[in-house]
Amino acid sequence: MRILIVEDDPMIGSSLMRGLTDAGYTADWVRDGLAAEAALRDRLGEFQLALLDWGLPHRSGIEVLRALRAGGNNIPVLILTARDSLADRVEGLDRGADDFLVKPFEFAELKARMRALLRRHAGRIEPPLRTARLALDPASRSVSRDGREIQLTAREYALLHALMQRPGTLLSRAQLEERIYGWSNPVESNAVEFLLHSLRRKIGSEQIENLRGLGWRVPGDK
Helix, strand or coil, X not given: CEEEEECCCHHHHHHHHHHHHXXXXXXXEECCHHHHHHHHHHCCCCCCXXXXXCCCCCCCHHHHHHHHHHCCCCCCEEEEECCCCHHHHHHHHHCCCCEEXXXXXXXXXXXXXXXXXXXXXXXXXXXXXXCCCEEEXXXXXXXXXXXXXXXXXXXXXXXXXXXXXXXXXXXXXXXXXXXHCCCCCCCCCCHHHHHHHHXXXXXXXXXXXXXXXXXXXXXXXX
């Protein structure tokens, strides 16, 4: 799940990056309205949700939102702002925002609002993903093998989710890095291999196949 953060305050932006990454999301962060428009234009369909600050350099969040909707982009947008008047909330919603959260806010509330927006946008919760022995439930973010729940870290979960969305399909290191890490997160050369090693110890090494030099996959239906 890839989230675009549009926030010019370095403290808030870094806090959102850290919190969303820890929660298992892939987050990318831009700091002004023009960069936001470029990201949403050039990477059409890559993001599932945008967290949009109202007061941005170069172009305000409302201007970004207006251009986004005029161009037919229906990505869910949650406005984050210190403005708390009724008139501001009405303007934001009328311009095409899906929700509105006033700063300062609790991170737990932000995550709950994000989940609600994603459910509404999709029309339903993503159904559980299954292989012969594994089950992954996106609604509860739980994983089990043969009915026994397995505790995974946020990035282990994101890695397994990427693989289980396409059973039997090889995903390269670059494809997995793209799913797990944001633009601004430095990725060590062996980061994916380290995560795979840890994940395979928990779910069973035979549950993830490696074709040397090509990539990894979870077995499809036998």
